[in-house]
Amino acid sequence: MTTEYFTELGGLLRSGGMPEREAAATVADLRSYLAESGSADPHEEFGPAEEFAARLTGHDPEERPAAAAETWKWTADIYTDRILLDEYGEQGWEVEGIDRFGRFVCRRDPDTAMRWEYRRETAHGATERDRTAAALAPDGWEPCGRWLFMTYFKRPASASAGPAAALESAPAAPSRQVFFSAKYRALLVVFAASVVLLVLSTGFGVVDLNDPAFYWPMLAAAAVGGGAGAGWYGVKRDVNRGAESR
Incomplete structure (x- = not known):
């Protein structure tokens, strides 16, 4: 039996x-x-020859290869960003930054996924951002991205939930990458309309600025442009108020 075991092992x-x-x-x-x-029995000492050979050659069938880390980029407006950050943070997605297109760049390792927590703060200028980051640091928050006057912070959920922050299994990566609320889409429509009217009123020779017949269209375009400005003011106000919508 011993000879047969080692003969088989050598071949494997x-x-x-x-x-x-x-x-x-x-x-x-x-x-x-x-x-x-x-010992007289190599099976008792080393286990089955096939499994022992697999361990010796680095092909242990019980050792799964490490899963490749997943990456996912997505964007949202100020009415949905915090809702979605909470939702996907619960699924183990860690925000590593915000790219130049305003997308959250996320990473997740399926084998060691853990829950993440996020928060958004408003800060105008580097001094205010640094002051905000310093105030949040003792509670484990660290900056993970900035867009316009908003700074985003993250921390592992273990800071508040302990071992329960670990994920036993991670859901599949979402196929969707753009999340805009109905309110934000309406603002985009108003802004686009204002641009079109302003172009028609002043450019491409469509309108003769010296012709009184076009004063009213110009005034209408100016009013729409003013509405777009008011909409931007409303967005900033909603950010400060923490308004949310799906």
Whole structure:
């Protein structure tokens, strides 16, 4: 039985990629170890030859290869960003930054995924941002991105939930990348309309600025442009108030 075991083991080591001389030396060392240990059964000492050979050659079937880290980029407006950050933070997505297109750049390692918590703060200028970051740092918050006058912070949920922050399984990465609320889409429509009217009123020779017949269209375009400005003011007010909407 012993001879058969080591003969099989040697063959498995060679088929698993171990060089001939190394395989022979390994089998000889294991024979000596077995004799010195006083054990007569290599199965009891080393386990099944196939599994033992797999471990010796680095092909252990019980060791799964590490899953590749996932990346996902998505964008949202100020009415949905915090809702979605909370939702996807619960799914283990860590925000690593915000790119030049205003997208949250997220990463998740399926094998070691943990929950993340997020918060958004408003700060105008570097001094105010630094002051805000310093005030939040003792509670584990660190900056993870900035867009316009908003700064986003993250911390692992273990800071508040302890071991419960670890995820046993991570949901599949979302296929969607753009999340705009109905209110934000309406603001975009108003802004686009204002741009079109202003262009028609003043550009491409469509309107003669000296013709009194076009005063009213120009005034209408100016009113719409003013509405867009008022809309931007409303957005800033909503950010400060923390308004949310899906």
